[in-house]
Amino acid sequence: METPRQLxxxxxxxxxPAIELAAVTKRFTTPGGARYTALMDLSLDVAPxxxxxxxxxxxxxKSTTLTLVSGLERASSGSVKVHGxxxxxxxxxxxxxxxxxxxxxxxxxxxxxxxGPRFRGVPKKKANDAARDWVRRVGLAGFEDRFPHQLSGxxxxxxxxxxxxxxxxxxxxMDEPFGALDVQTRAIMSNELLQLxxxxxxxxxxxxxxxxxxxxxxDKVVVLTAGPxxxxxxxxxxxxxxxxxxxxxxxxAHFVDLYQQxxxxxxxxxxxxxxxxxxxxxxxDS
Numbered sequence: 693m694e695t696p697r698q699l700x701x702x703x704x705x706x707x708x709p710a711i712e713l714a715a716v717t718k719r720f721t722t723p724g725g726a727r728y729t730a731l732m733d734l735s736l737d738v739a740p741x742x743x744x745x746x747x748x749x750x751x752x753x754k755s756t757t758l759t760l761v762s763g764l765e766r767a768s769s770g771s772v773k774v775h776g777x778x779x780x781x782x783x784x785x786x787x788x789x790x791x792x793x794x795x796x797x798x799x800x801x802x803x804x805x806x807x808g809p810r811f812r813g814v815p816k817k818k819a820n821d822a823a824r825d826w827v828r829r830v831g832l833a834g835f836e837d838r839f840p841h842q843l844s845g846x847x848x849x850x851x852x853x854x855x856x857x858x859x860x861x862x863x864x865x866m867d868e869p870f871g872a873l874d875v876q877t878r879a880i881m882s883n884e885l886l887q888l889x890x891x892x893x894x895x896x897x898x899x900x901x902x903x904x905x906x907x908x909x910x911d912k913v914v915v916l917t918a919g920p921x922x923x924x925x926x927x928x929x930x931x932x933x934x935x936x937x938x939x940x941x942x943x944x945a946h947f948v949d950l951y952q953q954x955x956x957x958x959x960x961x962x963x964x965x966x967x968x969x970x971x972x973x974x975x976x977d978s
Contacts, residue, residue, distance in 0.1 A: 708776040710863055710895035711738040711761055716770035718756055730756045732921035733770070736914060740862075741893040745906035747958060748916030748925075749965030754899040757916075758865045761897065762788055774863065787861035787894070789869040793852040795840045801827060802836040804851055808859045826854040829888060846877040850884070857888055864889075866898045870905070878902075882909060882938040890935065903958065907950050908938045915957045918964040926957040 718731040731753040738744045746754050759765040760772050763782040774783040795804050806823035810816065827836055830850040840848055849870060856864060870878045882905060889896060900906050906913045910930050916922045930950060932941060941947055 709737040709773075710740045710742070710775060711736070711897065712771070712773040712776075713737070713757070713760065713767075714771040714773075716760065716767045716772060718753070718760060718765065719768045729921045730919065731760075732923050734916075734923045736924055736927075738895050738897060738912075740895055743889065743896045743898065743909060743911045745898045745900060745910035745913045746916060747900060747903055747906050747913060747954075748922060749918050749958075749962045750901070751919040751922075751965060751968075752916040752961070753919055753922035754916060755867050758788070758867050758897060758899060761863070762786055762865055783863075785862040787856035787859060787864045789852055789856055789864070789866045791868045791871055793848050793869075794855070795848055795851050797840050800837050800839055801832060801843070801851055804840070805854045805858055808855060812859075822858055823854075826858045827851075829857075830854045830884065845873055846881060849873065849881055853881075853885065853888065857892070860892055861894050864894045864896045866896065868899055868901065871901070878905070879938050885909070886934075886936060886938070903951060903954060904942055905938075907932075907947060907954065908936060908941050913954055915954060915961070918961045918968065925961065926954075928954050928957075 713734055713736045716731055716734045717729065720728045720730060722728050734753070734757065736744075736757070746757065748754055756765065760767055761774065761779065763779050763786075766779075772779040774786070777783070796807070799807070802820060802823050805826055806816075806819040809819035809822055814822070824836060827833060830853055832847060832850055832854075835843070835847065840851070843851070852869070870881050873881060886909060898906070898909060903913075907930055913928045913930060914924055915926045915928075917925045928950065932944070932947060932950075
């Protein structure tokens with residue numbers, strides 16, 4: 693089976709990346725007035741329909757990369773393009789799942805999922821019918837009238853996933869969406885994500901601290917260097933067959949080989965980030 697990257701190289705198909713960051717630098721001004729460089733000369737591209745996972749130590753700029761693609765932040769220098777167009781605002785066709793779900797506590801499950809279509813002007817009945825279908829797809833049929841406080845953490849994540857996918861985004865940005873869940877629920881959600889992603893195949897950028905999760909989900913894993921000034925250290929094609937069952941793919945020999953290769957690139961960056969944190973802590977105590 694051809695990977696999205698191989699399909700991209702097929703001359704009969706579009707060659708414009710879904711996402712393209714070229715020599716991107718992002719600087720912030722701290723509350724104390726100092727300048728902090730979150731990203732430095734980062735270059736990254738994601739093919740149409742490709743599932744890209746981004747890993748790296750805390751503070752390396754993973755989440756900042758997502759905000760630049762979404763248009764929520766502007767690059768200090770370099771180029772950020774979505775479907776060949778320079779990002780100057782929030783591009784159309786983008787879904788964003790944050791670490792904390794964005795479900796509205798005063799709305800029912802059905803109303804939460806229908807919010808996006810209604811906001812775009814879809815008639816109420818049509819929006820509700822589509823929402824009811826997506827609630828079913830994420831395994832919450834029968835919970836349409838429940839409110840977020842009546843749901844488990846995993847169920848809330850399913851609502852958030854339906855909220856994003858009902859809009860049929862061409863690009864889906866995910867910032868550690870399952871990080872707060874227990875191990876078993878994370879595995880279940882990862883499988884559901886893969887099944888739902890396969891329906892429409894949006895381009896995905898999935899930020900995670902979990903290397904196993906990254907490999908199990910992605911077509912490509914990108915490793916960022918430790919911050920400040922995080923940039924791409926290495927990129928690995930994940931040539932594991934699809935469809936995948938997350939709980940089972942981890943036991944395959946090739947999965948273990950990939951893990952070892954990527955961990956070799958990631959480990960030194962984790963060590964650098966840990967050393968920086970330790971030194972900062974000692975400085976604060978002195």
